[in-house]
Amino acid sequence: MDTETTGKYTFETGIYRPPSEGGSCSLLLRLTRNCPWNKCTFCGMYKDEKFMLRSSEEIKKDIDSISGIRNDLKTISRELGFGGELNRDVVIEMIRKNPSLNTNHGFSMVLEWLFSGGKTAFLQDANSLIMKSDKLIDVLRHLRKSFASLNRVTSYARSKTLARKNQEELQGIREAGLDRLHVGLETGDDKLLKKVKKGVSSEEHIAGGRQAVKAGFQLSEYWMPGLGGKERWKPHALGTARVLNEINPHYIRSRPFFPFPGTPIYEEHTRGELGMLSPREQLTELKLMIDELDVTSRVCFDHMGNCWRNGNGGLLFSQDYEGYKFPEEKSFLLKLIEEGMEAQASLWQNPL
Template identity: 35%
Template sequence: MRYEGAVYRPPSEAFSLIIQVTIGCSHNKCTFCSMYKDKHFKIRNLEEIEEDLLLAREHYNHVKRVFLADGDALTLKTEDLKYILKRIQSIFPECERVGIYSGPKDILRKSVEELSELNKLGLGIAYLGIESGSDDILKEINKGVTSEEMIEAGKRIVKSGIKLSVTLISGLGGIANWKEHAMESAKVINGINPDYLGLLTLMVQPGTKMYDQIQNGSIELLSPEEVMVETKLLLENLEVTDCVFRSNHASNYVALQGVLPKDKNNLITQINQVLKQGNGYKGEAFRRL
């Protein structure tokens, strides 16, 4: 396959065929993010994308899932995405699902009807980085949207029939704003009611604006214990239905998983046990993005 630069995908797309539809991220301004900094954003032409699909068909006997990279492939025109999805159906008739990263601005540029059309053509899941539900934090990290816009974007995906997987980042507000981060993030998640909620834990790479803010002391990071207190507050305020919750990413200090609301009390009990024991946290050397 032909790939340009580092290629990123969600953990659940580990065994998917990855096709670069865009190179890089059209926003690429988030202060905490080090991804795609080696690329200038561009949309690949349809001929190149089709060539990659045909090349993959020559090499793989069975393709169960396809993931459209890079950072926000949903930025493509709806007609172009429909063409790509139709070619996937034709070239890989065995494909069960196509996944895509979806920036909130890209979602808001599409109607529910357009998104529903994409769903009917095989777009089965969209990944949305909410990061935080706090307007102050969203502004500070330069996400480019408000919490209300984030809710509207998420609701459009859900209404279209496309499964929605969202992520929040523990500790993103630092010591000063941990409570606001937890409470306001719960409000946004409740407003959307996504199918999947993934909770990562903040890890900041050199070269990002947030790294410099941490170095100069303007942002103070949470300790592992404080991250768990924040996570507990988030869970206590979540009111969702049939939402798969995962906090078992390589960046997390403690692995948690369940289905909300069924496992909510059990998850909180697990956190209380960790806090009471004062240990069981993953060491910094073993955390990864």
């Protein structure tokens, strides 16, 4: 937990957010602490940390503290003759008046957000929608009222939580100002979901995803190429495509599997019980999954883990947050995958 305490500027931030939220310099606002499930064998986030709900009043005080930073910066700007505009001189004067801000990471985050236009916010931690709907709506309304510049508010969510909320609740949350949801699908293979202790079935993934789309949320679903290893790569690819076809989310985002030290699946890997796919085998799996997709989604590789290479040694896929539009760019993406497979074959035939 990272609580930034600097006089009247007191608010709490977490650690994690999607890459796209970093790219847009989102305001990070912590609604819950850590993960309410926290049993996935592949995940190293939030380990040894207890899940806690934060009260809506506590969260609204954080919003007020951040609003206070913005307002005081504007006041200083006017005093210096800049008419409320934010610039380096204004920040220096703010820190001169409040020296402890110089080492306040939350203040740095707020500055980046303001300099980027204050357009997006991300609600931390792993599943903000686990809050009672009326409390979440209260927070969202206060957030939107406090920061009129916001044009997108995003959160992580679990499929099971979405499936359990009724449409009236979800639509109320959407109308209160939550725009986009990021959901960890990981796989559509039920045996693999059970093995990695995801705590959700493929049908619950479908139900939750459909609920979110119907309520008007912009939905990003994340899957993990390579998670099934050599044993279940084909059911993993086919099952994932099936679930995604049923949901038809706005975004499908690739997060290739890597066994992180300290996770149960890493221990499985070190014992030789998990056959990892080679880069070429990963692309074979990816090709099967992509070929089976029948969606109007944008398929994205916006993470450094998507590091497959083309024949020239460059990145195979664009890591742009908007990715490839389906079905229009499906054939192009399949050609890229084939190029990557050929590059891998050439690498093995002609090692350095």
